[in-house]
Amino acid sequence: AQTVTQSQPEMSVQEAETVTLSCTYDTSESDYYLFWYKQPPSRQMILVIRQEAYKQQNATENRFSVNFQKAAKSFSLKISDSQLGDAAMYFCAYGTKAAGNKLTFGGGTRVLVKP
């Protein structure tokens, strides 16, 4: 079974600085997808960024970027120029089309942003 591990329960960052969240996963599949979701205090799950395993280029969405290392099964999220609104729980998730788009989530990392 696939597993997703987030080893940092909590990270703190100064406003305008950069923070990197770690995620590792275990899979025997070659075609899969990786995601980072943000969960603010409102509880809503918000998709931040996605990465297709068959793409070598790392995904970027504005201030959010990933470092996808397929051989190492690592998928980290970098938040640049951190803003107070970035404070939230962040979940790494894994999915495959073969498994019906089901998602397997990591345990989450809480990001605190200090003004």
Place this chain on the structure above:
Amino acid sequence: DADVTQTPRNRITKTGKRIMLECSQTKGHDRMYWYRQDPGLGLRLIYYSFDVKDINKGEISDGYSVSRQAQAKFSLSLESAIPNQTALYFCATSDPGGGRSYNEQFFGPGTRLTVL
């Protein structure tokens, strides 16, 4: 209006009670999912459905049942609630996607359930 809605948003119930959580969507998606969220464990899949006649168990289905009343509605039931079912429950929907494309899941706002 929200594309994926869940009712109730919050619920407190007692051990042994039957409770139903409801999910409705206006996105026209065939696939629907129920997850529960616990601190430190992230979200875990309870049940999922590819269409009205196709329902499957997820990682942690014991103690739960589901009903897909229509393409747009997917309900989760706890037949006899117990305290360790206290959690945040999410419904999600997606389309299968064509070719290699993987369509994202859209989540409802969640239901906070407390079993006393």
